[in-house]
Amino acid sequence: MRITTAFSVPFLSLILVSGAYAHAPSEHRKVIEKSSCDPAQIKRLQREAPENDPVMEAIMQQCAQQLESTDRSTQRAEGVEHDEHRDQQMTHDD
Amino acid sequence: MSTIRSLVALGVVGCAAGMAFLYSGWYPMGADTPHTKMTFWALETLREQSVARASAELEVPPLSGAKQLLAGGADYNDMCASCHLKPGTLQSDLSIGLYPKPPNFSQPEGDKNASADEDSSEQARHYFWVIKHGIKASGMPAWGLTHDDDRIWSMVAFLQKLPDLSPEQYQIITARKDDSAHH
Numbered sequence: 224m225r226i227t228t229a230f231s232v233p234f235l236s237l238i239l240v241s242g243a244y245a246h247a248p249s250e251h252r253k254v255i256e257k258s259s260c261d262p263a264q265i266k267r268l269q270r271e272a273p274e275n276d277p278v279m280e281a282i283m284q285q286c287a288q289q290l291e292s293t294d295r296s297t298q299r300a301e302g303v304e305h306d307e308h309r310d311q312q313m314t315h316d317d
Numbered sequence: 318m319s320t321i322r323s324l325v326a327l328g329v330v331g332c333a334a335g336m337a338f339l340y341s342g343w344y345p346m347g348a349d350t351p352h353t354k355m356t357f358w359a360l361e362t363l364r365e366q367s368v369a370r371a372s373a374e375l376e377v378p379p380l381s382g383a384k385q386l387l388a389g390g391a392d393y394n395d396m397c398a399s400c401h402l403k404p405g406t407l408q409s410d411l412s413i414g415l416y417p418k419p420p421n422f423s424q425p426e427g428d429k430n431a432s433a434d435e436d437s438s439e440q441a442r443h444y445f446w447v448i449k450h451g452i453k454a455s456g457m458p459a460w461g462l463t464h465d466d467d468r469i470w471s472m473v474a475f476l477q478k479l480p481d482l483s484p485e486q487y488q489i490i491t492a493r494k495d496d497s498a499h500h
Contacts, residue, residue: 258492264485278478280383281390282489 260286262293348416360417364452372446377438380474386490389475392468394491396460397422403491405484415456423487425480437477444473 265286272279400411400419412419448469449461460469
């Protein structure tokens with residue numbers, strides 16, 4: 224009788240305690256999200272925001288790096304397109 | 318003389334009854350059983366009056382900087398959003414299970430006119446004090462033990478803007494720039 228009690232009490236306590244700490248795993252998972260700084264989205268937010276809006280200012284600061292790199296890659300793409308166009312014209316002229 | 322005796326006797330009986338109730342274990346302490354209206358009112362009043370008194374002398378710094386919003390937003394997302402929610406979310410496992418129910422800070426307060434400057438700074442003092450010191454037996458921790466005042470004021474600045482943020486604005490502002498988790 225004593226042995227049964229000695230085993231069952233800690234076992235039951237363990238079950239009860241584990242139930243108290245059980246949360247959905249999503250509550251504890253650490254997900255590091257990156258800002259979704261889509262240039263079209265930022266432009267729309269800019270249009271909708273009032274002047275000198277600190278929220279918009281924060282968004283621009285947050286997205287500055289990403290927007291800059293997007294601009295650079297757009298310019299690079301445009302440059303390549305321009306070069307290709309020029310090459311094509313030169314070949315055509317020859 | 319007999320009146321005094323009766324009063325003393327009544328007091329002793331009252332104390333004894335109170336102690337008997339305390340030790341009886343009859344009061345339901347489960348978070349899924351709400352307090353009685355009277356207990357709820359007493360605890361709410363105790364909390365509100367205590368916070369108002371303790372925070373009355375706090376000096377509120379300027380709270381409109383973009384940097385504050387970014388710092389406060391990231392901290393809010395890490396430390397508070399699972400209970401106090403974010404734009405586009407109406408409930409979470411924690412917000413459902415906690416008692417008293419944590420306020421949803423992503424929605425504008427219906428009963429307060431937060432546009433007035435006085436209300437706004439009173440609200441800021443209240444937020445700051447609660448974030449720093451926490452609330453006993455409510456699930457609200459004292460973040461002041463691990464975070465400095467500047468960081469807490471940044472969270473207050475973010476909290477004041479939060480009800481007006483759209484889910485996309487929230488996502489952008491609260492994302493941390495570096496890949497390291499701060500909490």
